[in-house]
Amino acid sequence: MIDYVLKRMIQLIPALLIVSVVSFSIIYFAPGDPAETLCTGPDGTANPKSVEAFRTKMGLDKPLYTQYLIWLNNVLHGDLGYSYQSGSPVFNHIKRAFGATFKLSVVSLIISLAISIPLGIISAIKQNSPVDVACMVGASLGVSMPNFWLGLLLMLLFGVYLGWLPVAGYGDGGDLEHILLPAITLGTGSAAITARLMRSSMLEALGQDYIQTARAKGVSERIVISKHALKNALIPVVTMIGLNFGYLLNGSIVVETIFGWPGIGRLTIDSINMRDYMMVQGCIMFVAILFVVINLLVDISYRYIDPRIRYDAAR
Amino acid sequence: MSSLEIIDLKTHFPTPDGHVRAVDTITLSIMENETFGVIGETGCGKTVLGLSVMRLLPPTATIAGKIRYAGRNLLEVSEAEMRRVRGEEIAMILQNPTTSLNPVIRVGEQIAEAIRLHQGLNKRDAKKKAVEMLDAVKIPSPAERANEYPHEFSGGMKQRVMIAMGLACDPALIIADEPTKGLDVTIKAQIVELIQKVTEKKAMLLITHDLGVARELCDRIALMYAGELVEYAQIKEIFENPLHPYTRGFLGSLPDQGLVPIPGISPSLIELPDGCRFHPRCKYTTDVCKQKHPEMIEVAEGHFVRCFHA
Ligand SMILES: Nc1ncnc2c1ncn2[C@@H]1O[C@H](COP(=O)(O)OP(=O)(O)OP(=O)(O)O)[C@@H](O)[C@H]1O
Ligand SMILES: [Mg+2]
Numbered sequence: 001m002i003d004y005v006l007k008r009m010i011q012l013i014p015a016l017l018i019v020s021v022v023s024f025s026i027i028y029f030a031p032g033d034p035a036e037t038l039c040t041g042p043d044g045t046a047n048p049k050s051v052e053a054f055r056t057k058m059g060l061d062k063p064l065y066t067q068y069l070i071w072l073n074n075v076l077h078g079d080l081g082y083s084y085q086s087g088s089p090v091f092n093h094i095k096r097a098f099g100a101t102f103k104l105s106v107v108s109l110i111i112s113l114a115i116s117i118p119l120g121i122i123s124a125i126k127q128n129s130p131v132d133v134a135c136m137v138g139a140s141l142g143v144s145m146p147n148f149w150l151g152l153l154l155m156l157l158f159g160v161y162l163g164w165l166p167v168a169g170y171g172d173g174g175d176l177e178h179i180l181l182p183a184i185t186l187g188t189g190s191a192a193i194t195a196r197l198m199r200s201s202m203l204e205a206l207g208q209d210y211i212q213t214a215r216a217k218g219v220s221e222r223i224v225i226s227k228h229a230l231k232n233a234l235i236p237v238v239t240m241i242g243l244n245f246g247y248l249l250n251g252s253i254v255v256e257t258i259f260g261w262p263g264i265g266r267l268t269i270d271s272i273n274m275r276d277y278m279m280v281q282g283c284i285m286f287v288a289i290l291f292v293v294i295n296l297l298v299d300i301s302y303r304y305i306d307p308r309i310r311y312d313a314a315r
Numbered sequence: 316m317s318s319l320e321i322i323d324l325k326t327h328f329p330t331p332d333g334h335v336r337a338v339d340t341i342t343l344s345i346m347e348n349e350t351f352g353v354i355g356e357t358g359c360g361k362t363v364l365g366l367s368v369m370r371l372l373p374p375t376a377t378i379a380g381k382i383r384y385a386g387r388n389l390l391e392v393s394e395a396e397m398r399r400v401r402g403e404e405i406a407m408i409l410q411n412p413t414t415s416l417n418p419v420i421r422v423g424e425q426i427a428e429a430i431r432l433h434q435g436l437n438k439r440d441a442k443k444k445a446v447e448m449l450d451a452v453k454i455p456s457p458a459e460r461a462n463e464y465p466h467e468f469s470g471g472m473k474q475r476v477m478i479a480m481g482l483a484c485d486p487a488l489i490i491a492d493e494p495t496k497g498l499d500v501t502i503k504a505q506i507v508e509l510i511q512k513v514t515e516k517k518a519m520l521l522i523t524h525d526l527g528v529a530r531e532l533c534d535r536i537a538l539m540y541a542g543e544l545v546e547y548a549q550i551k552e553i554f555e556n557p558l559h560p561y562t563r564g565f566l567g568s569l570p571d572q573g574l575v576p577i578p579g580i581s582p583s584l585i586e587l588p589d590g591c592r593f594h595p596r597c598k599y600t601t602d603v604c605k606q607k608h609p610e611m612i613e614v615a616e617g618h619f620v621r622c623f624h625a
Contacts, residue, residue, distance in 0.1 A: 209409060209411060209414040209415040210414065210415055210417040210418070212366075212371060212409055212415070213409055213416065213425075213477075213480070214417070214428075215371050215401065216369055216371060216401055216402065216407045216409060217401065217480070218400070218401035218403060219398075219432065220398060227420075231419045231420065232418065235419070305419070306418075306419065307418070307419055307466070308464070308466050
């Protein structure tokens with residue numbers, strides 16, 4: 001087990017290196033200059049002296065590969081650099097933003113699962129009934145409705161017309177009031193996909209021979225569904241939930257921007273706009289690492305729920 | 316005394332392509348302690364016959380007739396009562412153990428589940444009993460094996476697990492569907508021996524297309540063709556005095572008879588031939604065979620055959 005995780009971790013190193021080089025170069029070659037952007041005053045012109053000084057201070061005058069190596073060296077020492085804009089450590093910004101994104105992700109995931117798993121199961125056991133049709137039409141709508149649109153609709157309905165919930169913002173450290181609308185916006189999209197997968201995978205499980213075996217033992221239909229079929233049907237669903245959670249944790253730029261949620265997605269897009277390269281690079285690396293870690297966790301959990309692919313089973 | 320009595324059973328599946336007459340007017344009875352074999356080519360309705368007794372067919376199926384067991388018609392009892400019958404009074408060992416065992420549930424639990432359900436034992440005692448069952452079907456180190464998953468078992472071992480599961484609540488009647496299919500000769504012999512031992516005091520409906528296995532295990536056998544029985548008698552009588560051309564063909568296809576297959580293929584159960592269902596493949600066909608459907612007649616004591624020429 002430990003061996004497996006270590007091996008997977010080592011395999012990740014080259015991938016992360018490539019990501020860092022690519023993101024570093026893209027940022028470098030992208031139009032716009034952080035020094036000029038940051039040193040531009042309210043009158044719309046930049047003071048050449050301070051631009052020059054900023055470049056030297058931040059090492060932006062050095063060749064690209066030197067800049068990269070310095071950055072890499074710092075990262076390996078646990079230093080992600082400083083924001084050009086605020087001057088505080090990139091790590092602190094990311095930590096704060098990730099905290100906000102994490103909260104939002106967990107609540108969205110809970111909403112998504114609470115909707116999708118029961119609906120998927122009900123649709124499967126009542127296949128082709130009006131309930132099933134209604135669920136699947138709903139799911140198609142959920143999949144095809146763009147996030148920003150749903151977000152704006154919810155905002156209008158609950159924030160403006162009904163006035164039940166705040167329109168946007170982070171509130172008091174991301175309280176429930178503020179989190180609900182963005183979480184519902186994010187949750188419904190993934191709920192739609194999960195419900196469909198849950199339904200098809202449940203239908204497949206229910207058609208298997210072992211279901212007949214369970215019934216032949218005299219097991220009640222409720223247990224046939226909740227134990228014999230569900231255990232099998234959940235295998236692909238868990239993988240998808242894991243990957244989904246991974247996406248959520250990367251922060252949705254659209255939803256975080258609409259709802260003014262200070263998460264990792266918004267941090268990334270804001271730093272890109274400000275040409276805050278250190279921050280952009282930090283965000284990209286963070287998200288990349290997060291993604292591979294989530295993948296690894298999904299893999300490991302997969303091995304727990306599906307006994308057939310247990311690496312330590314080679315007895 | 317008869318254990319199971321099937322009277323005029325018809326199990327049909329209405330499908331968009333037509334009416335599948337999978338079991339079409341079957342009557343048979345199985346005595347207590349008797350092993351009754353049902354033999355036939357693939358697709359003739361053997362499994363559907365077994366599943367009809369267990370009432371485990373999809374809701375689309377239509378079942379008519381009577382299935383008498385322990386003083387009641389199983390086709391009329393409530394679903395709750397039927398759940399009690401399944402596993403406790405009648406067990407069915409389904410065909411194909413590889414797909415019939417749940418891949419994500421430990422083997423011991425799959426056996427213990429029925430024990431908890433029908434005998435009301437607690438988790439620990441049921442587990443203990445499950446291990447005993449694995450031991451009874453001669454699975455080595457049963458306590459450890461009970462904690463393993465089906466994929467860790469070989470084909471023969473999975474079949475043993477299926478048998479253990481069927482026997483777990485000591486049912487009086489066992490329906491075994493192709494318990495030796497796909498096993499190599501040595502393993503097959505072991506499974507046959509095991510079945511012989513464990514069903515000694517039970518009634519069994521053995522579904523197979525292996526005459527060799529039937530000869531070892533059965534007291535009587537019936538030959539099934541296109542949804543109906545065409546001949547049945549004591550096993551010895553069938554081998555010594557086969558009357559139906561299909562039975563003869565089947566015997567002729569045994570390895571020691573030179574493996575001569577019956578020419579032609581079984582008819583579609585949707586469009587059955589007029590007259591005798593076997594007539595398109597039969598070398599003795601006359602006009603009457605094409606026009607009239609033969610009834611089952613008793614030609615000697617306990618020997619029934621459905622043929623105009625018998
Ligand atoms: N649910 C169903 N709907 C429609 N037709 C069905 C259904 N189940 C079985 N059948 C049909 O009933 C017929 C008999 O099937 P059955 O499984 O009983 O055959 P079998 O004799 O057990 O064959 P094998 O030796 O291959 O196991 C087949 O033609 C099959 O296609
Ligand atoms: Mg069959």
